[in-house]
Amino acid sequence: MNENQRRQIWAMRRQGLGYGTIAQAVNLPRDAVRKFCSRRPELKGYGHVVQQMIEEQGYDYCLTCGTKLDHKLVGRPKKFCSNRCRAIWWRDNQSQHDKTKTAYDELTCQNCGRSFLSYANPTRKFCGHPCYIDYRFRKGVRNDNATQHGD
Numbered sequence: 001m002n003e004n005q006r007r008q009i010w011a012m013r014r015q016g017l018g019y020g021t022i023a024q025a026v027n028l029p030r031d032a033v034r035k036f037c038s039r040r041p042e043l044k045g046y047g048h049v050v051q052q053m054i055e056e057q058g059y060d061y062c063l064t065c066g067t068k069l070d071h072k073l074v075g076r077p078k079k080f081c082s083n084r085c086r087a088i089w090w091r092d093n094q095s096q097h098d099k100t101k102t103a104y105d106e107l108t109c110q111n112c113g114r115s116f117l118s119y120a121n122p123t124r125k126f127c128g129h130p131c132y133i134d135y136r137f138r139k140g141v142r143n144d145n146a147t148q149h150g151d
Helices: 003-014 019-026 030-038 047-056 083-092 129-137
Strands: 104-108 115-119
Touching: 003 019, 003 030, 019 030
Parallel strands: none
Antiparallel strands: 104 115
16 A cells, blocks of 8 residues: 555545545455554544534544644544543533433432432432431431440
């Protein structure tokens, strides 16, 4: 595969064409084109999906500071140059976070009756440690195993 064929593959893949169509146009086996595209995350996948991804998410620069990003050949493309920039961007753009896809559950405390949000634990019973202690030791119901200390 020469440089001209590589450029043609890039251009045709960005147009949303499939591996077979590209292979016929550049006179290479389909698997050679597929292998070339699989090594570059921005060219990997179905043709129309690749085209849409390139149009929507052409992240060549950090979303926070504008630094040029150095993408690896394998893996998903970067959006930020560092964790610091990522944290700043998400702090400033919290409205773009889809909270319906998170693991928060709204539950009711068994001690005080207040509602609280529990992250990734739908079996949680208390809003905090003080309510747990109050419920367990000071509710008027004596738990012989927990309060007698073996006496």
